[in-house]
Amino acid sequence: MNAGAPVRAFVAFGGNEGEVQANLLAAIDALGRLPGTSVRRCSSFYRTPAWGRTDQPDFLNGVVELRTELGASELMQALLAVEARFGRVRGEGAERWGPRTVDLDLLVYGDEVRDDPGLTLPHPRLHERAFVLVPLAEIAPGLAVPGRGRVDQLLAAVDASGIQAIP
Template sequence: MVAAYVGLGSNLDAPGEQVERALRELQALPRTRLAARSRLYRTAPWGGIVQPDFINAVARLETGLAAHDLMRALLAIEHRAGRRRDGERNGPRVLDLDLLLYGDERIADSGLHVPHPRLHERAFVLVPLAEIAPDLDVPARGPVRELLARADVGGVALADPSA
């Protein structure tokens, strides 16, 4: 079993419910256990596009799935939620699942980049990740706690439970 960390986000169609539903689907993946999850956080949109705030969380999975198989499963969960990857980056979305870390592996190919290439600069990932794994070492970047100390967390706050 490998510890894998997944970032979850949504800002459309009842975002809090979308993230909670995705967490249940992660738990149901074959040979996978939801070992920990963060609380839900409300975060300001990223990338300069006017859109609603996001609800974000991070999950720690213990999985027997290979990294690429896990990524395919994440994409299938997004698709079932209504996500269509149409090429628009940083726009509104019903569900976004990112494989942030897969053990201590480093993967860089056309279908997968692990650790996630921008994990270390995104407070909307670092805040919930630090909640469940503050001492986790991000390969080539350092401990989550130190990455978070350097991040601008001004746009991240605990979400209202009815989000």
């Protein structure tokens, strides 16, 4: 566990396979049950067109803000374990940009900047992805993404057409 004070972390969630909304709600609940971790805010769910490989169903995406005492690597391992519980396959045999039940990406962990095998912070492509920036801007528009700028400014620089909030 992180020896210091709790850290503010942001995690993107998404999926497009199975009982998507129920899976995502259960995954968010699982995040709040991690040791020393609480869910502070959760964005709306957004329907977004599939990206990368477009011949698949639309995704539901969102972002959750956590307050956690877990270290960044511990939190990342916990995210992977939650994904696995919902049947997410990563690594060899997984289809890049393919359908998934639950996808969890650690976007920002405090003001930490790192590039290690298995964990890059902030997430290396978050500033390019409207499906991440739209929900992130809903809950933290003024968040400074280390090395990239404020979330609201990053969102203004991408095409967010096609992303629809789910009522």
